[in-house]
Amino acid sequence: MTAVRQDAWSPDDDLILAEVTLRHIREGSTQLAAFDEVGERIARTSAACGFRWNSCVRKRYEEAIQIAKQQRQKRNYMKKQTFMAAPHVSSVAVIEGEERTYKNEPLTEESLSIDMVIRFLRQWKGTYQELTRQIKTLERDVREKDEELYTLREQNQKLSLEVNSAQTDYRTVNDDYKTLIQIMDRARRLTVLTEDDESKPRFKMDANGNLERIE
Structure with missing residues (x-):
């Protein structure tokens, strides 16, 4: 205890x-x-x-x-890789063992273990190279996406400036249009008043004090 x-x-x-x-x-x-x-x-x-x-x-x-x-x-990953590679390594070792037996070459536990290690290392090398290629491909894709994102951001900024400029122009044109409408309406009213004044009869007083119509 x-x-x-x-x-x-x-x-x-x-x-x-x-x-x-x-x-x-x-x-x-x-x-x-x-x-x-x-x-x-x-x-x-x-x-x-x-x-x-x-x-x-x-x-x-x-x-x-x-x-x-x-x-x-990393330890768990290596165990997983070793487990996945074990059936392949074992089958290769059995085939080589059969070939050695066929050729009357002695097959020992030491030589079988070395072969298994060599096969495993070769397979691991191929896996590592494939992973390296995949990483480089992914890095290239990331760079391309970053460049595309940068381009899209520039285009978005440019379009935003154009939209703001168009909105400013629209407000200016709209204000000018309203001003023009007001001017035209004022001119129309002045024209109507002038025509009304001209249609009314006009008079003047003569030397004797009488009103005389002016045509």
Whole structure:
């Protein structure tokens, strides 16, 4: 049974807690398993280790935690690639083994392992080259899209300026049109008044004081 310590955490205890927890993160294990292991090593409870990690130690190892997670992802990816390549490698090894048997060449476990490694490395090289080509293609597509986006932004800015200019011209023409209508309406009213004045009879007074109509 693990003894329960009541003393304060030492720098060595914190270092052990950090190393073990980071190792479990890197290997794809859980932090609970790491706390159990640390508790066994330094005679503390798993709960105490978890509390110490979350409250104090974790803050000092944020960058190391991210690196451990990246290593875990890379590890899982390599396992997946190895699993996918294993059937192909095994079949190639069996065929080569049959050829060696046919030629009366000795087939040893060491030579079979080397062949498997060589085949795997060749396949991995081809996969890496294909991924590199795909990355370059994607980067080229991204550059082309960026250039297209830049061109579209310039066109949009140019069209926006043209629309603003057209709106300004429209307002100016509309104001001029309204002014012209007002001038024409005023001229029409003046013409009507003038015609009314000319249709009325006009008179003047002669020397004797009589009104005389003027034609």
